[in-house]
Each structure stands twice: as C-alpha cells, then as structure tokens.
Amino acid sequence: MRIQVSQISEEDGLRIEHKYPEGQPELDSPDHEIAGQPVVIAFAERGGAKVELSGTIEATIRFNCDRCLEPVALNVDEHFDLFYIPSSQPEGSKDETELTEGDLTVSFYTDGAIDIDDVVREQIELELPMSKLCGEQCRGLCPQCGSNRNQVKCSCLTTAVDPRFAALRDLNA
Ligand SMILES: [Zn+2]
Ligand SMILES: [Zn+2]
Numbered sequence: 541m542r543i544q545v546s547q548i549s550e551e552d553g554l555r556i557e558h559k560y561p562e563g564q565p566e567l568d569s570p571d572h573e574i575a576g577q578p579v580v581i582a583f584a585e586r587g588g589a590k591v592e593l594s595g596t597i598e599a600t601i602r603f604n605c606d607r608c609l610e611p612v613a614l615n616v617d618e619h620f621d622l623f624y625i626p627s628s629q630p631e632g633s634k635d636e637t638e639l640t641e642g643d644l645t646v647s648f649y650t651d652g653a654i655d656i657d658d659v660v661r662e663q664i665e666l667e668l669p670m671s672k673l674c675g676e677q678c679r680g681l682c683p684q685c686g687s688n689r690n691q692v693k694c695s696c697l698t699t700a701v702d703p704r705f706a707a708l709r710d711l712n713a
Contacts, residue, residue, distance in 0.1 A: 541558055555582075573602050583595060610674055626650070
C-alpha cells in the first residue's frame, strides 16, 4: 500500500489504518513468514514536503526452531516514529533537516509517495530475534533417533556421556 504525500492534509494530517491479507506483506527474510493478518495503524503529518509518520504494527511471525524444528509463532507489537523527506531534495537541505529534527532518523520517499508495505516490513524485521528458538531451554532433536527431546525421552541419551561425568569416571578408575 502506498500513500500519496499530497493526500496528507497539512492541517489535519492523515489517519492510516490497514489490515493486510493473510501472509502479506512478504518479508525479505527467507526464514520467517507472516502468519495471520498484520494490522498497521498510523498517523501522517505533513509540513511542505516533510512527512512524519508514527503508529503501530501488530503482526504474528512464524518460523521454525533451529534446534527442534517445530513451528514457533511470535507476536510483534511495534511502535514506530519515522521522518520522511523526498529523495530529490538537494544535498544542502539535508543537514538543515537533521538539525531541526533532532535525533529522528530521516528516510526518503520517491515519486511523491510513501510505501507503507516497506515500513511494515522494515519494522517487523527489526523485531526478529537473533536466534530462532522456541525457547532458551529447547532441548532440540536427538542426534541419534531424531525424536524431539522436548516431548519424548528416548533411550539413546544413556549412551551419550557428559564430558564432566566422563572426567569423574576416569578419576574413579
Ligand atoms: Zn525448539
Ligand atoms: Zn534418541
């Protein structure tokens, strides 16, 4: 979804509320996908060609645990505050913008429109965890029989010796 900057009233701003179809927008990350219907609610304010866009994104992300391979659902509820200027703005005026806008990150829009899908995608990707685990305590799959050790206690475990116990056994010998 793209919003035309000219649609944003300089007096009243523009309220944006959008519910995506299932699984949209597609993420750049190949290991994560969107489950359900993400919702973005935002408010755009405009002063000349400058736009401030703030709002929230709610989505559910799905990925597979790296250890046990089970699907994991992660809820994302992300607030954002973005500042836009047109990409055609001359170099010199950028410094001025950064000075007046403090530490807000400045993004650029092209062809007079802001792509909300890009905003949603970027904000969700910022929230993706570094490790893809169902939980810190995930015991993963048994390397011998392949069963999920979070769910099944297989007997293969007895043959694998913890190195600390191995050291003790050598001491006792
Ligand atoms: Zn797991
Ligand atoms: Zn096993």
